[in-house]
Amino acid sequence: MAALAALPAIPAIPAHADDAPLFEAVRAADMRVAGIGWRLATANARLCDRIEAGTGLQLHTLDQFDANARESARAHFKFAAPVAVEGVITGSPADAAGLRADDSLVRVGTVDIAALPGKPGTTDRLVAAQLAIAALPTDAPIAIEAIRAGAPIRMTLQPVRACKSRFELELNDGFSASADGAMVQIGSGFLDDYPDDQLAAVIAHEFAHNILHHRDRLEARGVDYGLLSGFGANVKYFRQTEIQADLLSVYLLANADYPARASVAFWKHFGPSKAGGILRSRSHPAWRDRVATLEAEAAKVETLSARPAVPGLIADRDKPLDGDWQSILVRSR
Numbered sequence: 001m002a003a004l005a006a007l008p009a010i011p012a013i014p015a016h017a018d019d020a021p022l023f024e025a026v027r028a029a030d031m032r033v034a035g036i037g038w039r040l041a042t043a044n045a046r047l048c049d050r051i052e053a054g055t056g057l058q059l060h061t062l063d064q065f066d067a068n069a070r071e072s073a074r075a076h077f078k079f080a081a082p083v084a085v086e087g088v089i090t091g092s093p094a095d096a097a098g099l100r101a102d103d104s105l106v107r108v109g110t111v112d113i114a115a116l117p118g119k120p121g122t123t124d125r126l127v128a129a130q131l132a133i134a135a136l137p138t139d140a141p142i143a144i145e146a147i148r149a150g151a152p153i154r155m156t157l158q159p160v161r162a163c164k165s166r167f168e169l170e171l172n173d174g175f176s177a178s179a180d181g182a183m184v185q186i187g188s189g190f191l192d193d194y195p196d197d198q199l200a201a202v203i204a205h206e207f208a209h210n211i212l213h214h215r216d217r218l219e220a221r222g223v224d225y226g227l228l229s230g231f232g233a234n235v236k237y238f239r240q241t242e243i244q245a246d247l248l249s250v251y252l253l254a255n256a257d258y259p260a261r262a263s264v265a266f267w268k269h270f271g272p273s274k275a276g277g278i279l280r281s282r283s284h285p286a287w288r289d290r291v292a293t294l295e296a297e298a299a300k301v302e303t304l305s306a307r308p309a310v311p312g313l314i315a316d317r318d319k320p321l322d323g324d325w326q327s328i329l330v331r332s333r
């Protein structure tokens with residue numbers, strides 16, 4: 001389901017990352033992606049059938065650092081427990097509750113965070129913490145026990161309803177973006193080259209795949225992923241899901257108060273330089289047609305005053321894919 005070139009990932013954290021500037025650069029990049037994900041996931045909660053307790057906490061774990069960098073990371077991020085707050089999204093429930101970056105988590109609601117199993121060199125414990133917190137009730141206050149500067153602290157967080165999704169930055173300098181049904185991953189190449197609105201457009205497209213259950217629906221059609229996705233009988237289903245994701249992304253952006261045309265701006269820049277590959281052009285429509293389709297949908301969304309605006313795609317998301325991409329694609333002139 002990768003919209004763009006999928007490049008091989010390199011380990012998330014470089015081996016000799018013992019300098020503060022690199023740690024802080026990674027934190028800033030993670031928070032940028034998390035902030036956009038938060039805005040999209042909360043503003044569009046009514047479009048999602050999988051909901052989580054939204055906190056605005058961005059977590060990290062000591063495990064995820066390479067052995068060589070682990071002690072330096074422990075000191076830099078003041079880890080006093082295996083899972084800590086990498087950052088807090090401004091204006092989120094975590095922010096309102098008084099949580100801060102570098103608070104180490106002991107307990108969140110009923111979840112004994114410090115006791116979650118983990119394995120050095122993996123993000124297992126981070127994912128376990130994210131999923132456990134996301135599964136807490138969305139309408140009840142969450143009591144939090146943490147450690148700040150060596151001392152225990154307690155606070156209460158009132159979560160909000162958010163689409164159930166993880167947003168993850170891949171530190172590979174690449175232009176890769178993917179959606180696996182539960183998570184959106186984006187390569188760090190986008191962060192250097194595109195402003196927030198356009199970064200949000202890329203994330204919104206992948207997020208749309210998850211909201212529309214595309215992976216499940218493609219699997220129900222028995223399609224092949226990988227190189228074969230661009231060939232044979234599968235093509236029509238992939239194309240349908242790609243165009244649907246573009247269409248929904250326009251609504252997701254507008255609902256989150258991003259420009260509805262942010263993806264048009266993105267494709268006008270990205271398309272000519274990066275979207276020429278023949279394999280990509282088979283499973284994905286030509287970028288000029290994507291621009292025309294996005295422009296037409298943005299014009300529709302701009303006439304709607306209700307927010308969130310909800311397209312018909314949402315009501316149809318549990319229907320089998322019919323492979324009809326021709327009728328939803330607007331051709332460029």
Ligand SMILES: [Zn+2]
Pocket residue numbers: 001002003205206209241242245
């Ligand atoms: Zn896609």
